[in-house]
Amino acid sequence: MRINNKNRSLAVSTVDQKSETIPADTGLLAPNPNTRFATLFDEKNPFLPERGGELQQVQVAYETYGNLAETGDNAILICHALTGDAHVGNNPQQGDLPGWWVEIIGPGKSLDTDKYFVVCANFLGSCYGTTGPVSINPKTGKRYDVDFPEVTVRDMVRVQHALLQQLGVREIAAVIGGSLGGMQVLEWAVMFPEMVRRIIPIATTARHSAWSIALNETARLAIMNDPDWQNGNYDKQPLRGLSLARMIAMISYRSQPSFQERFGREEVDLVKLNGSARILNDQPPRFQVESYLRYQGIKLVKRFDANTYLTITRAMDSHDLSRNREPLTVVLSNISAKTLCIGISSDVLYPPHEQREISENIPNAEYREIISEHGHDAFLIEFDQLNKMVSEFLVS
Incomplete structure (x- = not known):
């Protein structure tokens, strides 16, 4: 998803990519003053991933806003999306820069920090401070990589x-998140029902569809077919592959009307074109929409890691609430948390009917829809609508 880290990215995409080398560890953003780190598990009690392997320790990067009540029951957990991080809000007194959901977090906003203890943690397998492929394997002293x-x-x-x-x-007063974040929200309701009072899954699905898996696989193949990927053992980021993967994804994050309105058939001014638009070392783009996609591709390379992208998209493809459980309708019907399921009218990645399926099968659920031409990314854009929906739900 599109996360607004433009003020914190490690470099700007205005260079000639023919001569640039991007180190393999550039997936880490510059440290944020509000980011904290927790070490979980240990050698005696390691973390055992569901599909095998072992992690003796897991470091988690997280941020909090507001204060935890003495009763420990006023927390709101935010689950972020594919290329997101834990920096969702803003603590100006700490020299903080605005986070990617700052418009809905803070005093008087829908996630009111005068009332709630808001937590967002970078999830397992990411590259923004939590243990993942760019982390050092204590057994080898080298990055985990593949x-x-x-x-x-x-x-x-x-x-x-x-x-x-x-x-x-x-x-937890509420668990909220969009896209992959919404998948985590739903799993919270199933895995820890005694702990979760409300859930707000946004622009998400109860199980990853063939359509979404196909998009992810195409993006993964773009990375793995880049010679610089080197079977996952690279010293510099596979620039072409990762940026192409992002370009593929960006098409699914927007919509046909949004592209048409913004770009139409407008052509690029070749005089003003800089090297950032030639990330694939091919002919310069003719149309503005081509230039836009290439720009988005190189922006991600500046702040993310290719093996991490593979790891997380495979995790997304694993998502199915009914996997090794009862039929999906039964699993959903057993969710006891009060639920607000939010869809987006123009979402082509997780169309509204997928959110309606969720809300229609959870006993205490309602469905609301963000009306927008921005496509899947609207939950990161349409803050007026989102604030209203979330605020009304939390006081209902």
Whole structure:
């Protein structure tokens, strides 16, 4: 998803990519003053991923806003999306830069920090401070890279649960998140029903469809077919592959009307074109929409890691609430948390009917829809609508 880290990215995409080398560890953002780190599990009690392997320790990067009540029951957990991080809000007194959901977090906003203890943790397998492929394997002293264990959405939730226990959270007022974040939200309701009072899954699905898996696989193949990927053992980021993967994804994050309105058939001014638009070392783009996609591709390369992208998209493809459980309708019907399921009218990645399926099968659920031409990314854009929906739900 599109995360607004433009003020914190490690470099700007205005260079000639023919001569640039991007180190393999550029997936880490510059440290944020509000980011904290927790170490979970140990050699005697390691984390055991659902599909095998072992992690003796898991470091988790997280941020909190507001104060935890003495009763430990006023927490709101935010689950972020594919290329997101824990920096969702803003603590100006600490020299903070605005986070990617700052418009809905803070005093008087829908996630009111005068009332709630808001937590967002970078999930397992990411590259923004939590243990993942760019982390050092204590057994080898080198990066895990492709040796990092396969993880699932359920693994992400188990690590989040361990973190909240360490923070003293006894009960969660609400779990909220969009896209992959919404998948985590749903798993929270299934895995820890006694702890979760409300859930707000946004622009998500109860199980990853063939359509979504196909998009992810195409993106993964773009990475793995880049010679610089080197079977996952690279010293510099596979620039072409990762940027192409992002370009593929960006098409699914928007919509045909949004592209048409913004770009139409407008052509590029070749005089003003800089090297950032030639990330694939081919002919310069003719149309503005081509230039836009290439720009988005190189922006991701500046702040993310290719093996991490493979790991997380495979985790997304593993998502199915009914996997090794009862039929999906039964699993959904057993969710006891009060639920607000939010869809987006123009979402082509997780169309509204997928959110309606969720809300229609959860006993205490309602469905609302963000009306927008921005496509899947609207939950990161249409803040007026989102604030209203979330605020009304939390006081209902």
